[in-house]
């Protein structure tokens with residue numbers, strides 16, 4: 001592979017924007033990526049900003065925690081309500097259900113706190 005602008009020089013890498021080979025004279029480093037010097041530095045920087053935005057969006061950390069909060073909350077209430085209603089019939093078994101319910105509600109609360117932290 002040779003430089004797109006100098007066919008006699010070997011290319012160090014590719015411009016992130018136009019994918020052309022660049023020699024050491026033509027390559028500019030923008031945000032740890034290579035760009036055509038004085039040609040695509042702006043574009044590569046814009047691409048990097050876009051990528052970083054996409055990575056943040058694809059994580060969707062906040063909404064994952066919100067979903068977990070709802071899931072643990074609903075299941076926790078079901079277990080706790082079942083345990084409480086069966087307490088006089090099942091005894092210890094109902095207490096175990098109740099404790100599972102409370103543990104799930106605790107997990108829901110922890111997820112809720114985490115989701116609040118990620119919300120801006």
Ligand SMILES: [Zn+2]
Pocket residue numbers: 003004005006009022023024025026
């Ligand atoms: Zn060159």
Ligand SMILES: [Zn+2]
Pocket residue numbers: 015016017018019020035036039040
């Ligand atoms: Zn370029």
